[in-house]
Amino acid sequence: MFSLTLxxxxxxxxxxxxxxxxxPLLSSQQxxxxxxxxxxxxxxxxxxxxxxKIRGPLNKFAQMSExxxxxxxxxxxxxxxxxxxxxxxRIHGIRAVVCMATNATPAxxxxxxxxxxxxxxxxxxxxxxxxxAKELVAKEGLTYVHPFDDEQLIAGQGTLGxxxxxxxxxxxxxxxxxxxxxxIAGVSMAVKSHNPKCKVIxxxxxxxxxxxxxxxxxxxxxxxxxxxIDGLRVRTCGKINFSVVQRYVDDIVTLPDKEIFEAMFWxxxxxxxxxxxxxxxxxxALLGGLIKLPKGSKVAAVMSGGNINLDQLRGLKWN
Numbered sequence: 001m002f003s004l005t006l007x008x009x010x011x012x013x014x015x016x017x018x019x020x021x022x023x024p025l026l027s028s029q030q031x032x033x034x035x036x037x038x039x040x041x042x043x044x045x046x047x048x049x050x051x052x053k054i055r056g057p058l059n060k061f062a063q064m065s066e067x068x069x070x071x072x073x074x075x076x077x078x079x080x081x082x083x084x085x086x087x088x089x090r091i092h093g094i095r096a097v098v099c100m101a102t103n104a105t106p107a108x109x110x111x112x113x114x115x116x117x118x119x120x121x122x123x124x125x126x127x128x129x130x131x132x133a134k135e136l137v138a139k140e141g142l143t144y145v146h147p148f149d150d151e152q153l154i155a156g157q158g159t160l161g162x163x164x165x166x167x168x169x170x171x172x173x174x175x176x177x178x179x180x181x182x183x184i185a186g187v188s189m190a191v192k193s194h195n196p197k198c199k200v201i202x203x204x205x206x207x208x209x210x211x212x213x214x215x216x217x218x219x220x221x222x223x224x225x226x227x228x229i230d231g232l233r234v235r236t237c238g239k240i241n242f243s244v245v246q247r248y249v250d251d252i253v254t255l256p257d258k259e260i261f262e263a264m265f266w267x268x269x270x271x272x273x274x275x276x277x278x279x280x281x282x283x284x285a286l287l288g289g290l291i292k293l294p295k296g297s298k299v300a301a302v303m304s305g306g307n308i309n310l311d312q313l314r315g316l317k318w319n
Contacts, residue, residue, distance in 0.1 A: 002151055002240055003247075004186075006193040009162040012155045016058040019091050023047050023160075025167045025300065030270045035286050036295045042164055042302045045275055049115070051305025052160050052183060053084030056153030057145060061092040063152060064143065069094050074142040076130040078104040079230045080305055081147040086115035097142060099133040101125055105309060148180030149238025158186025164300050165194040172297040173199035175282035177304050178211045178252065180234045181241030187302065188248035199250045201291060203281040205232045206254035214242050215252060227257055231278025231304065253290040260284045264308075279303040 024043050031039040044052045061069070072095030075085045082098045089096035096117040100109060101124050113119055122132035137144045146153065160183070165171055174191055176184040188200040204212055208225035214237055222236040237245075245252075260277055263284030267273050275283070282301035285291055293299065 002154075002244065004155055004158065004189045004193070006162070006190070008155065009158055009190045009193070012059050013159040013162055015062050016055060016156060016159065019048070019058055019088075020055060021047055022163055025164060026271075028271060031283070031286055031301070035289075035291070035299070037286075037291075037293060037297045037299045039286065039299050039301060040168060041271065041273070041283075042160065042300055043273065044160060044302065044304050045273060045279060045306030047305070049080065049083040049087050050307040051080040051084065051276075052157055053080040053305070054088055055084075055159055056150070056156035056182065057085045057088035058091065059156030060145065060150065060152040061088050061094055064092075064094075068143050071141045071143065072097065073145050074099065074133045074136045075145040075147065076100070076126060076133040077147055078108055078126065078129075080307055082108065082112045082117070083115055083307075085145050086112050086117035090116035097133075097136060099129040099136070101129045108307075146238075148182030149240050150182070151240060154182050154186040154240065154244070156186070157183045158190045160302065161187035161190030164302075165191055168298065168300060169194070170298055171195070171198055171300055173201060173291070173293055174300045174302065175201045175203060175285060175291060176302045177232065177278045177281040178202040178204045178237075179231045179278060181211055181237040181245055183302070183304060184249060185238075185241040185244035189244060192248050199293065200248060201285075202245070202249055202252040203285045203290075204252060204254045205229055205260060205281070206256050208233055208235075209252070209254045210234050211237045211242070211245060212252040212254060215246065229257055229260060229277035229281075230309070231276060232281065253285050255281070255284050255288055255290060259288055263287055267303075273303065274306050274308055275303050276305050276308045279305050
């Protein structure tokens with residue numbers, strides 16, 4: 001059974017420390033007044049590549065054999081994972097190939113290439129791009145880097161949680177967005193290793209709550225996923241992550257895409273921070289009164305990234 005201790009996270013954090021920022025934990029008077037909690041925002045939008053997604057690959061690549069490094073790595077992603085893998089690979093001197101759907105956002109393709117990765121465009125959805133990545137594993141011997149269901153990635157992503165508890169040891173609860181589950185799996189183990197009584201609360205879109213559905217069923221579920229928010233759009237969560245969530249996460253709440261986008265705009269206006277959709281989900285849950293805790297609780301909201309798709313925002317229309 002996969003589990004990590006606080007010392008494990010200290011080791012991982014030291015391993016990746018030269019290449020990442022210790023992102024700030026910002027106080028939010030506006031959210032605190034709205035909720036009755038003392039709220040602070042973990043601003044991972046200021047991380048290198050604009051999200052937490054560089055942490056896991058840095059940890060994974062640091063532990064690869066020289067033989068595997070020489071062969072290179074491959075992943076499939078149209079978003080933050082692509083950029084995290086690309087930069088981490090460049091730091092470690094590893095060839096990186098990123099498979100993307102042909103309709104991926106041009107800005108994300110350009111950013112991934114700018115970090116040094118080779119971009120292969122294939123298919124029109126992630127699943128088809130992922131099949132291409134698997135082909136390259138078989139054909140060229142590249143190491144496949146899963147976007148979330150990987151123990152070394154989970155450990156790396158969880159260093160975010162270590163930073164939060166170091167900055168705020170008296171934390172009562174942490175609110176974390178859930179896509180495939182890698183971030184909340186890592187963060188939950190780090191936080192619970194520090195304080196088992198600290199609440200870990202996940203947030204998903206109600207238009208695609210794969211982890212909540214799995215927890216309710218007691219087994220991994222594949223759902224119809226209608227959310228348009230990239231970082232939350234997962235039909236099946238990771239097997240490893242699901243196991244960790246079952247053991248360490250106290251609650252999962254959901255809210256519709258519309259309310260998550262409204263939280264993005266609220267955070268821009270009130271907190272002067274630019275967040276992508278997934279990162280705004282914890283703020284939306286707090287604004288919507290979905291987080292049920294005693295008044296005065298010390299609550300950290302994880303703002304997982306700031307790589308916003310401006311074209312998507314321009315096209316938003318709500319009934």
